[in-house]
Structures are given as structure tokens and as C-alpha cells.
Amino acid sequence: MKERAWTGPLEKIDDYRWRIPQSYDRGMRVPGLVFADEQLLADIKADQSLQQVANMAYLPGIVKASMAMPDIHWGYGAPIGGVAAIDAQEGVISPGAIGFDINCGVRLMTTNLTAEEVQPKLRTLIAALFSDIPCGVGMSGAIRLSRKDAPRAMTQGSRWVIGQGHGVTADLEHTESQGCLEGADPAAVSERALERGHDQLGTLGSGNHFVEVQAVDQVFDEDGAEVLGVQAGQVTVMIHSGSRGFGYQVCDDYLDVAERAMAKYGITVPDRQLACAPIDSEEGRGYLGAMRCAANYAWANRQCLMHLARLTFERVFEKSWETLGMRLVYDVAHNIAKFERHRIPATEHGGSASGGNGEERMMCVHRKGATRSFPPGHPEVPADYQSIGQPVIIPGDMGRNSYVLVGTAKAMEESFGSCCHGAGRVMSRTESVRRAAGRSIEHELEQQGIIVMGRGRKGIAEEQPSAYKDVNDVVRVVHNAGLAKRVVRMRPLGVIKG
């Protein structure tokens, strides 16, 4: 399939912006807009992701452009790294433009340990995390959601698990949307989703999900770093997971609903996986109610995972997690739809249906493999980060780096307050396994001082560093394009994978 490389038009706007003209496909309602540089474009053009940017432009109500971040790669339906802002009154909601793993996201926690302090116990620490945090295929979590508790988890998210002892209320302040979306409707969630989710709270999953112990290796913005409470040499912990089987089933259920709705409302899209329903319809409201339940489940899950990690650190370092300074820096969602007010700029088409005249409108911003990037002073940025903007947490692969950036006013103008979500894959899973044949990726990483533990036989091969773009290249593009501003960079010390 890889041979189906992009042969369509791609117009250079400037060094970091490229346009797929609306004329490429009659069904496109807006142009495509890709944030990338020449170097990253070479890989981006090699798979079907740009076709998926064009496909996403079919969604009724999409405004300004079908956007792609520099970590874009071929997904299903919408590309991974895709952003579609859709008019909340006239447009649609598309489960496939959010993804199966609803509210997959990342959180970062500080410690007051230095890399030198952790080094002697690093292997013990990673082994303890690997044993304490359920990960891999077919693993259950310690928390069983009873029929009575399930609606509470679905409607309260992080707050509910904190009430059960998995963290403290201060964690909520540093979680996007305080770890809970209003409007979650448990009645919109199927029995099958409940069955798949009842034993998966506090489980990491598999694939690209991880818990990583890191050290801050570069500070780009001293003032920003100080506000975030991070400094060079400090050890941090990053967690990447989502809504587990619960969210996957919610997406599946509503893809069926959306496919039926398309026939009912006379909507056509070029890929079944992009099935959608009007936001203001019974079907659209059903999905939104269920999606919010799944988003809340995901925040509850990452909260549980973070607390499990704190308890492991307590045991290994024989100090309380509070004494160890294990404070949540921030938690971002990167597969989600959010209702947000955005100023719609006049476009080159002079304020057509796809553009605006500078007025503020309520948008349903679909982010699939993209994070928010809200600027200083935005009401949804935590009080103590108001001066610097929302932390944008970008994990890289397990051999190179990860970043914390902060949101910008420019992102609000350019990308509906959105930024990339990671490095982005560049090599298929099958190719990664082939290239790892006869090698030990674990051993190679250990030579670089990185300890990796994983459950699956092929998981680590599939997730090897060369399977990903260099996150440094991706972050350079978003920084230079003004979508977010670099604050600190981390390097991995040890990782657990599913």
C-alpha cells in the first residue's frame, strides 16, 4: 500500500506551510493546510496521509482548512496529526476524525530527583514500574468498575478516581479540562463498551503507550521552565495512554450510527471511516454524550497510572511521593473533539462559507493526533500558567527526546489553537519488525544508557526509534511556525511498554 504515494498538488505558502488546493477534489469544502518543512515533507508524501487530509476536507461545516501537523502520518479516516475545525451549528461530528482511542493523551510529572540520583537505582525502578503498572495484551487493572461506579467514572473523570484515593485534587488543576468534560451521558454508552471497560482502569495498554522516566537535558526558556517547575538535570515521568477498550468500543458503536446517519441526512465522504452525523442531531448528540464519557474514562485512567507510578517511586526511593516532589506538570488530550470559541479570519476567498470575517464562532475542533496549544491569558489555561500559556507535551520515540512547549496566540490564529502530538511514525510496523530481525533493540538502547522493558515479543521492535520521525525536526517546525514555543527538552532514561 505504501507505493500509493502522493501525486496530487501541494503549493508552498512559506517554509513551514503547504496548501492542497481545494480544486484538487470537487468534494473538498476547504483547502488542505500542512505544517511541515521540505525535509519532513519527503516522508509525508510517501504514504496516503495527504490524501486523508483531502478526504477530511469533505466534512460538512469544516472551516478555513483541513489541517495537518508536521507529525502527520497515514491513519484511518482522518490522518494522524489531523485537525478539523467544524462549525458547531451547521457542521458534523465524525468519530473517525477523533479516533478509536478517545482522549488518548500524555501527562508529565516532575520529581525533585536528579538523573545522577536515579541512575544507581534505574534498573530497579524500571523493573518495579514494569511489575506494578499493568501493561500489555490481555491485562486487567486492580480497579474494577462496578455497575454503580461506572456512571460516576464516566461523568466525573479524574475527580472520581481521586475521590477513590488515586491522587490529590491539585492534580485536577493541571489536567486539561480539569480531567472532566461536561455533558457526558452514560445512557449513550453501550453495554459492550461497559463490558470492555470494566477492568481496564489503571492499565497502560500496548502499541505506542508507555511510561517513561526522563531527565531534562535542555532548557530553551528559563522563565517558562521556572513557572513549570522544571530545570536541567531534573528527572520527570511521562505517561501516554487513553480510554482503553471502553473508548474503542464507543467509537465503533458510533461509527455504525454515523454511517446510518449519513444516508439519512444525505452526507457523503470518501472513506467509510470518516462517517459523520450533524452535531445538532440525535445521532450527533448521542456520540458527543458517549465520547465525553470515554474522554473522562481516559483522564481517570491516566490519573490512576500516574498514581501507580508515584507509589512505585515511594517504594524504590523510600520516601513519600510528596517528598519526592512528584507534581503533575500537565495532562493533554490528543484524540478528542472540543467545543471552543475561535475567531474566524477572512480567507483569501473573501469570507465564503468556509471562512469568516473575523467574527468569533463556536467550533467543534476535531484533533486526531494533535494537541491544544492555548496562549497565555486564555481562560482554559491553569491559573499558575496564565503568564506562559498551556503546556504542550510532545513525546518522541524511546531513544531520542521529548519536549514541553507552551501554546501561543499565533496557534489560535493559524491552527485553531492546535499543535503536533508527537514525533509521528515514518516506518510501518511490519517494516520495523523486519529491520529489527537479528538485532536486540533493548540491547542497542541499553548501550545508550536507556533501559526498556516490554511485554510483547514484537512490541519493542515495532516501536524502535527509527520507526519514528526525529521529534527534534517536528518540534523545530511547530516552534518556527509559531504554533507553540519550546520550553524544555527531555531525554529518556528508562521506558516501560505494553
Next chain:
Amino acid sequence: MGTYEFFEHTADVGIRAHGATLEALFVCMVQGLIELIAEDSVLKPQQARSLQLSADEAESLLLTWMQEVLFWFSTERFLPVTFELDEVTQTSLRGTVRGDIFDPARHVQGREVKAITRHLLQVRQERDGWHGQVIVDI
């Protein structure tokens, strides 16, 4: 009888299968799915599950069938090994499967398949039988 193979996809994995009959195609697709989840684990036909599925057309039926198998795995860790399908048409499937309960301590952990996607989903009949492809979300 039939065959299956995996094809490349940047983020996920594709399964492409061929069978002399629609039934053979459907069985091969599920065998591919199980290899992704449990690699070459030794699984025995120890428990039975019966099922009856219907859909509007063959592609949706393939999707429903694979979703059902994934649901069994997600909720009971059950993976089918043998297939006694009494009826497979383009719109309905009825039969019994026998399989094993996956044990992470005893079996080989492969990939966590999140979902069966509709992207590039295909079932088509050609002179040599039935061909299909599906991309699963990893």
C-alpha cells in the same frame, strides 16, 4: 481453505486474505487477527461460542464478524481456534467456534488490537475465489 498476509500501514497493520469460499475468507481473516494478538501461542479448542450475525453486505458482515471476535477477546480473553460455520452468505453468518482463554502468563503477547477499521475495507469475488482486506488499529 485460504491464506492471509499482513500488509504495510504506517500506524497500524493491514490483513489481506484469500479463500476459495466466502467462509474460507472469513476464517482466514480471523486467523490473521489472532496471530496479531497472540502470535504463535499454542491455543486449544477447549470452549465453544455460538454466534449468528447479519449485515447489509459482505464488507459490513466481515467487519461485524471480526468485531465479534475482538469483543470476545477484550471481555473474556477468548480466542477461537476451530470454526464450524453452518452458514456464510454475504449478509449472514451462523455457526460455532471453539477456542481457548488467553493467559498473558502462558501465551505469547502480541499486539493489542484496538479496533477493526472501515478504512480500505474490502471484500470482492474474483475467478479464483474471495479476496478481502482490512486495516486494524494497533
